[in-house]
Amino acid sequence: MLKNITIGQYFPGNSAVHRMDARMKILLTIALLVDVFVSKGFIGFGLIFAFVLLVARTTKISLSFIVRGLKPIAFIAVFTFVLNLFMQTGGETLFQWKFIHITSGGLRTAVYMAIRLLLLVTASQLLTLTTSSLSLTDGLEALMRPLAVIHFPAHEIAMMMSIALRFIPTLMEETDKIMNAQKARGADFESGNLIRRAKAMVPLLVPLFVSAFRRADDLALAMEARCYRGGKGRTRMNQLHMTKVDLYGALAVALLTAALVTLNLLGAV
Amino acid sequence: MSSIISIQNVSFSYEEAEDSAVKGVSLEVEKGEFLAILGRNGSGKSTLAKLLNALILPTDGAISVDGISPTDEDSRYEIRTRCGMVFQNPDNQIVSTIVEEDCAFGLENMGVAPQEIRRRVDEALARVGMAEYALSSPHMLSGGQKQRVAIAGVVAMRPKIIVFDESTAMLDPVGRRDVFSLARKLNREEGITIVWITHFMEEAVQADRVAVMDAGRLVMQGAPREVFSHEAEIRAMGLDVPEMTQLAGILRGAGVNLPADIMTCDEMAVELCRLK
Structure with a gap:
């Protein structure tokens, strides 16, 4: 069970992501984490997910390996999901029984938090796996x-x-x-x-x-x-030095961030 | 030959311990020699190793490594650049998650220029036969391979002396043979002085000289042949003599006319054939 924890393990390779400057990778990961928190709708999450998937593909690290790394936080994700589901209020009531009170707002927050957590860990995993x-x-x-x-x-x-x-x-x-x-x-x-x-x-x-x-x-x-x-x-x-790969990486994340901000401004869900 | 390490009447006691771990040891290590230090657990041999590397300082007596005495911070650092050390546990001496970066650790601490580090690291990894693993992570390697990486890290620093503190104790027989023959090769081909601390007789037999420690004291030193001929004394210290020496002893006891200083299978074969 414990061998499955992949967080913090380095997966040697020579992909574009591997070759990127560590400073740039850290900054871009932080940007990505901020993106995850900024984004508020399924389109946004979908975009980030697609981006993370794309990056994962270029690293040539098998997806099952990355998914295995999510296992340890699955419990936390479920826990936050349940907690948010019952604690958050707002929107219309979906279900009520005695003190249990589930609202559409609560459900949404719960789903968002779970998705955010999983995306956060996947994104940071990509950093440690390739660096x-x-x-x-x-x-x-x-x-x-x-x-x-x-x-x-x-x-x-x-x-x-x-x-x-x-x-x-x-x-x-x-x-x-x-x-x-x-x-x-x-x-x-x-x-x-x-x-x-x-x-x-x-x-x-x-x-x-x-x-x-x-x-x-x-x-x-x-x-x-x-x-x-x-x-x-x-x-x-x-020695750390920036190359073209870093520029492309930065551009890609900038593009993603721009798309997410636009989505937010448009109020899309 | 001149001596590269000189230990004069050195004692050391750990703060919390009542008894000294090393008591009045005097020992000269010649330039270019392969010296084995034998002793059972707690005999003070590892403490002696740490004294050689200035990781600890003698409470009494004087030590000099390549002409330097560990009097201040700078001289201790200087000693460590000349006297490398490979420890027992292969896992606990690897700093990095990637072989070549671990190999570079010592050179980086010494402030060597980046291109020079790269050159020396590649060279050192090739020297220990680990070049193809340069980009692997150490925890995927076997114990013997990890020790070879540790040796590469030391070799890259181009020391004059390498101290192996029971570096084969945690390895399987194949890894043990590998690491030992690598140390022999470094000794013969590069002229690096080796201090090999062990409790394996088969290894001590192949050294140029053997020093035996018991209860913090240096009790015997000399050529392996000479030391192991004192079978009774060696046994009294809780150590074994090499298997063939033991066999020769038994045969002599049974009236077979054999010399007492047989150490290897080949020698035994030659002597037995001569009896016919």
């Missing part, structure tokens, strides 16, 4: 560099994020291993109510944390052994 953690960090660091004026630790934060991404698959594997080990000793992770299952996680999390700390210790030592001294005086093998 190696180091160039992602490079991009973030470059984008945050102006903040150094206010003593913002851009390099440190970028390094922390990159290491977190690097260790996701390792810790996933480890969790699987510990789970199997505990199962072999009769631990039960699957049955019982939520509280019971949460309790069953304790013997899983304790060894996982212990090992994560040990790994952190080892890694710090290994980094130091390889002359790591923080961001000062560091060079990079892969």
Whole structure:
């Protein structure tokens, strides 16, 4: 179950999206995320979906791989959907029974939120799948560099994020291993109510944390052994530079954003 | 030959521990040699390794690596550029999610120019036979391959010395042989001084010199043949002698006229044939 989490994994390749400058990719992903929140109708969502699909196709990463990455947030999507469905009001009443009160406005918000969530994760997945953690960090660091004026630790934060991404698959594997080990000793992770299952996680999390700390210790030592001294005086093998691909990418997202804004202005649903 | 690492009466104790992990060790490592350091768990051999790389500093005694003593931040950094280190756990020393970027990590820290990094990384990956995996993610590789990537990362920094701290302990037999023969090759072909820390006898046998640690002290050093001929002492320290040495001992006990310093299968075969 845990091997299915693809968020934060890099999928090596040489597509146009892979070759784009990390800075541009981050900016465009942020733009896309804003687009997802700005857009208010099914046409808008359809446009964004088509765009994301198109980008996914050009990366040559199999769609089933990307869809698998959505599984972990499916629960959250359903949860938000239900929550919005019952909590939001407005529009005409569709269904009423005792205290349950579903309105068309609530239904719409619920559907929108679920779609938004799924689009958000898919879009950010495309970023991490096509960008190696180091160039992602490079991009973030470059984008945050102006903040150094206010003593913002851009390099440190970028390094922390990159290491977190690097260790996701390792810790996933480890969790699987510990789970199997505990199962072999009769631990039960699957049955019982939520509280019971949460309790069953304790013997899983304790060894996982212990090992994560040990790994952190080892890694710090290994980094130091390889002359790591923080961001000062560091060079990079892969220099970031914008190419034509970045221009086309920016144009595509700009076009999409323009279309969405127009849709909003027209008030289309 | 002159010594490249000089350890004089060095002790080290961890803050929380009562007993010292390393007690009054003196050791010279010659330029270009392949030195194996043997010892069971807790004998202080890994602590010694970290002292060589200036990851920790001696609480007592003096250490000098390629003529540099780790007195301040800059000299420690300088030592690390000359003395690389490959650790035990292949997963916990890889920084990046892509092989070639991990390989470049050390050079980037050293502030080498980008084109030069690219050149050296390609060279180092080819050297360890991992060039075709340059764009793979490390977690897809086997343990032995991960260790080879780690070695490439160190080789790219062009160190004079590489310390292997039980780098084969977590590998399968194939990976272990791979990594060991790579270290031998680097030693012979590039003249890199190797300090090989291990508890595998088959590896120690092939070193130029063996040093044995026990309870924080350096108790024996010399050519493998000489060290392993002290079978009883080695066993008393909780270590094994190589299988063939052991067999020779048993045969000698049974009255077969064999020398005590046999270490490999080939030598055993030659000696046995001579008996006819």
